[in-house]
Amino acid sequence: MAKRSYLKLHLKTYLLAFFVGVVVFVGGKYFFPPKPPCANSLTCQSDLSEKIENGAIGMFQGHQVTAPKIDIAFDSTKHAVLGANVPSAQKHVYVDLASQTLYAYQGDTKIMQTLIASGRWGKTPVGNFHIWQKLRSTRMAGGEGADAYNLPNVPYVMYFYHDFGLHGAYWHDNFGHTMSHGCVNMRQVDAESLFNWADGPKDGSLGTAVSVCDKFTAPNICVQNNPINPIN
Amino acid sequence: MTIRHQIELETISFVILAAFISSFFVLRSNQNFQQQFHINFPIIAGNSTQNVITPISNPVSKVDTASQISPDGTKMLIMKTTHNIDGTLTYVISAADGSGLNEKQLYTTKVKGSESMSVPFNAWSPDNKYLFVHKNGNDALVFRATGEPIASGQTYFDVADLFREQNKKDMFSEATGWASETLLIVNTVKADNTKGSSYWFEVPSKAIIQLSSEF
Numbered sequence: 490m491a492k493r494s495y496l497k498l499h500l501k502t503y504l505l506a507f508f509v510g511v512v513v514f515v516g517g518k519y520f521f522p523p524k525p526p527c528a529n530s531l532t533c534q535s536d537l538s539e540k541i542e543n544g545a546i547g548m549f550q551g552h553q554v555t556a557p558k559i560d561i562a563f564d565s566t567k568h569a570v571l572g573a574n575v576p577s578a579q580k581h582v583y584v585d586l587a588s589q590t591l592y593a594y595q596g597d598t599k600i601m602q603t604l605i606a607s608g609r610w611g612k613t614p615v616g617n618f619h620i621w622q623k624l625r626s627t628r629m630a631g632g633e634g635a636d637a638y639n640l641p642n643v644p645y646v647m648y649f650y651h652d653f654g655l656h657g658a659y660w661h662d663n664f665g666h667t668m669s670h671g672c673v674n675m676r677q678v679d680a681e682s683l684f685n686w687a688d689g690p691k692d693g694s695l696g697t698a699v700s701v702c703d704k705f706t707a708p709n710i711c712v713q714n715n716p717i718n719p720i721n
Numbered sequence: 722m723t724i725r726h727q728i729e730l731e732t733i734s735f736v737i738l739a740a741f742i743s744s745f746f747v748l749r750s751n752q753n754f755q756q757q758f759h760i761n762f763p764i765i766a767g768n769s770t771q772n773v774i775t776p777i778s779n780p781v782s783k784v785d786t787a788s789q790i791s792p793d794g795t796k797m798l799i800m801k802t803t804h805n806i807d808g809t810l811t812y813v814i815s816a817a818d819g820s821g822l823n824e825k826q827l828y829t830t831k832v833k834g835s836e837s838m839s840v841p842f843n844a845w846s847p848d849n850k851y852l853f854v855h856k857n858g859n860d861a862l863v864f865r866a867t868g869e870p871i872a873s874g875q876t877y878f879d880v881a882d883l884f885r886e887q888n889k890k891d892m893f894s895e896a897t898g899w900a901s902e903t904l905l906i907v908n909t910v911k912a913d914n915t916k917g918s919s920y921w922f923e924v925p926s927k928a929i930i931q932l933s934s935e936f
Binding site (some may be wrong): 509 | 790
């Protein structure tokens with residue numbers, strides 16, 4: 490009888506320990522959730538809205554940068570959209586991290602190829618995404634210490650995963666080499682062309698597909714090691 | 722110690738252990754999530770032989786006329802190469818507006834047929850005030866885009882020469898592009914031909930600043 494009571498008490502102990510373990514785990518996940526991934530540690534938490542701040546001064550790698558003036562009225566008078574002479578087909582952007590090159594396809598037709606600058610101080614996420622927001626211009630800020638940056642009027646932003654986006658970069662000209670905090674930097678001329686061609690989400694349909702590849706060979710031959718959301 | 726005391730002690734121990742293990746799993750699962758996005762090193766470390774791939778919209782190739790548009794599309798660098806009958810080459814470097822009009826000549830030189838100059842993808846400084854061209858694959862010449870002398874009595878800066886004068890340790894290898902409006906990123910090689918450090922070459926002051934990371 491005493492032995493049975495002893496076993497019963499042990500069982501209670503195990504169950505209580507298990508229960509406490511579950512409560513601590515669930516509570517821990519609730520009260521200490523993982524931080525969302527961010528390319529721009531400050532602005533990604535606060536504001537991903539469109540912003541035009543003409544005359545504002547930016548800062549990158551400890552140097553002041555004059556942000557280019559943006560005149561929306563002038564936008565409509567600019568050149569034709571990429572792929573206008575190509576049959577309408579599914580659009581897909583591929584970013585090849587190995588060669589630091591971006592390819593834009595409309596169906597099987599390559600309509601753009603240019604050098605980009607991907608993550609150097611933060612990794613560009615590898616995976617398959619869709620553009621979820623297009624902004625003509627916004628502010629991007631983040632980093633710490635000597636790496637801190639705060640850049641107004643970042644042009645032609647196409648967010649494809651959280652605040653990771655394709656966008657123009659006016660503060661450096663070192664494309665073909667890693668140079669960003671996780672976004673895909675492009676020359677302003679290239680970003681403008683891509684922005685005018687690519688689609689954001691509309692009427693329930695997804696935006697233009699964006700695949701970030703460790704190595705890209707051809708459409709649908711996109712090597713991805715540990716992608717965030719692999720194609721099933 | 723009675724059995725009751727023993728079981729109480731065991732219960733407390735198990736509960737504390739369970740709490741620790743669960744906290745560990747919370748920490749671990751959060752770390753795993755973060756590790757997907759943050760690294761402290763570049764994806765491509767010190768790739769000095771990376772090929773520059775030409776964009777479709779602005780081709781740069783070894784033809785008689787090569788050009789490169791500025792990142793904002795408002796300026797164009799044009800290099801015209803004349804193959805002379807005597808085997809020499811005449812290079813004429815000009816800056817024009819984005820459509821190629823209003824060309825202004827910056828520099829002309831006649832060189833041996835074995836020497837070459839080329840227009841890099843990242844030729845223009847972000848503010849379009851400076852530009853550089855490659856020479857012989859192991860030198861870079863930096864010009865003012867207005868055509869004015871870059872310094873008193875100098876049409877251009879010869880970056881490899883300035884490295885030889887100021888930096889005894891590493892030799893100029895290539896200029897990759899501009900880190901900012903005045904900072905040219907330079908890769909180097911050591912005397913034993915292995916990869917050296919990367920540097921900033923500060924254009925107005927000609928300062929050479931060693932970087933902690935490689936390009």
